Amino acid sequence: MAYATYELHGQRRVGRVDGDRLIPLAGVEELGLHTDVGTLAHAHELPGESVAVDDVYLCPVVPAPDKIVCVGLNYLTHVGETGRDLPTYPVFFTKFASSLLGPRDDLVLPPESSQVDYEAELAVVIGRPGRRIPRERALDHVLGYTVANDVTMRDYQYKTHQWLQGKAWDHSTPLGPYLVTPGEADLSAAGIRTVVSGEKLQESDLSKLIFDIPALISTVSEFTTLLPGDVLLTGTPGGVGYRREPQRLLADGDVVTVEVDGVGSLTTRVRREP
Structure with missing residues (x-):
């Protein structure tokens, strides 16, 4: 459902x-x-x-989660294009509830940033509280899945070694349109892609995750209690605009569609803030 x-x-x-x-x-x-x-x-x-x-x-599928925990560098293709070493532990960062954007809302480009980028991601919504959740029981804590676009202000992201200021911009992370319950989608090798104004820029599948969903749930719950409504963003594949030659960053008038097979399609129009 x-x-x-x-x-x-x-x-x-x-x-x-x-x-x-x-x-x-x-x-x-x-x-x-x-x-x-x-x-x-x-x-x-x-x-x-x-x-x-x-x-x-x-609304965003979960309008006011207690926690939004995101994973960076979770596909080999994305690790490769950034030139970083393969992580041996998930690279985590957080967002705020105010970061979320409705699935049919426009993405408004802020005047402070000139390097706004797209990132297709599968989002996991927690449905049962837990702390120190064993990997083998992790999926029992999932309420469902949805689609996210981890929009990133790259010029702000790289101001420091921490990514918060580039990742947690207000009203910048579309989430939705629907929550799909676990029994409705086979995510073992579901395709994930981004199309910007008719051009396919990202494409992979969820079998390519370095740290899979049970591993992420188990690892996050080691250091914080996961609560119903908490959202985990599982990482983006290669092909982000900032790493392309030439770069393909979001501009006024773009239409960005992020798709996860079996979960949904999320389309966002981009406009410049007046």
Whole structure:
């Protein structure tokens, strides 16, 4: 099944995706801290209140996660294009809830940065709390999967050895459009790609992850308790704009589509801030 967090007439709700309509769940206002695996499994649907997807505002799948933990350098092709050594431990960084952008919102290029880049990523949403989760039980803690574009301000990222200021810009990380439950998608070798204004710039598959999803969940939970609604971004393949020759950075008027087979397609229009 697939679910969305949406707003209609100022009211936020969660709906199950049924074709081009959303069937709201009784008493569930958003996917997040209070929406665990059991909540979705046992929620009562309200088919009489279904709405068209085109008639609502789609929020980021998880509008206000407690934590967003991201992984850098998790595909060999991306490690290679950066010229870095192969990591033996995942390269983690964080974002804030304010970093998230709705799946149909425009990406507004900030005037301070001239090197805004795309990064296709699979996002994992946690659905059961846990600390020191064994690898073999890690997938039991997954609520579902969605698509993310880890938009990065490269000139800010490389101001220091830490990446925070280039990765956590407000309203810069599209997330969505839907949460797909684990049984709905075979991610063992699912394709992942980015198309910018008709040109395919990234393409790989999830079998190429250096640290797979169970490893990431287990490793993160060693140092922090994972909570329902927490989001893990699993890394991007090679082909980012900053590393291309010539560089292909995002510009006013671009249309960026990030796809993960079996999970969804996320399209974002780019415009310059006035």
